Amino acid sequence: xxxxxxxxxxxxxxxxxxxxxxxxxxxxxxxxxxxxxxxxxxxxxxxxxxxxxxxxxxxxxxxxxxxxxxxxxxxxxxxxxxxxxxxxxxxxxxxxxxxxxxxxx
Numbered sequence: 001x002x003x004x005x006x007x008x009x010x011x012x013x014x015x016x017x018x019x020x021x022x023x024x025x026x027x028x029x030x031x032x033x034x035x036x037x038x039x040x041x042x043x044x045x046x047x048x049x050x051x052x053x054x055x056x057x058x059x060x061x062x063x064x065x066x067x068x069x070x071x072x073x074x075x076x077x078x079x080x081x082x083x084x085x086x087x088x089x090x091x092x093x094x095x096x097x098x099x100x101x102x103x104x105x
Contacts, residue, residue, distance in 0.1 A: 005028070006025070007026040007027060008024070008026070010022075010023060011067075013033070013068075014060065014064070015061065016057065017059075020034060022036060028078070030076065030077065031095075033082070036071070039079070039081040050079060052068060065103065068102050079095060
């Protein structure tokens with residue numbers, strides 16, 4: 001735990017890269033995932049939809065799945081994905097759905 005911004009939890013989230021990290025801002029209930037997750041806010045006009053990691057950019061999809069499942073245990077209100085995509089609408093539910101899809105797949 002870093003004593004910044006009301007508490008920042010550093011979470012090991014390998015998959016995209018072996019040492020990838022994500023940050024959880026506890027007071028704001030905001031998860032910064034970097035390249036582990038993808039948001040349509042960056043990809044298409046249908047902004048705010050959360051997706052799992054892109055297989056072509058993720059050398060270890062099994063580790064990425066474990067990372068997404070670990071993040072799905074958090075209570076999130078907003079998710080910031082790579083290159084600035086932000087998911088606010090039902091962020092918790094969307095994250096759990098992505099995690100379930102990765103577990104099933």
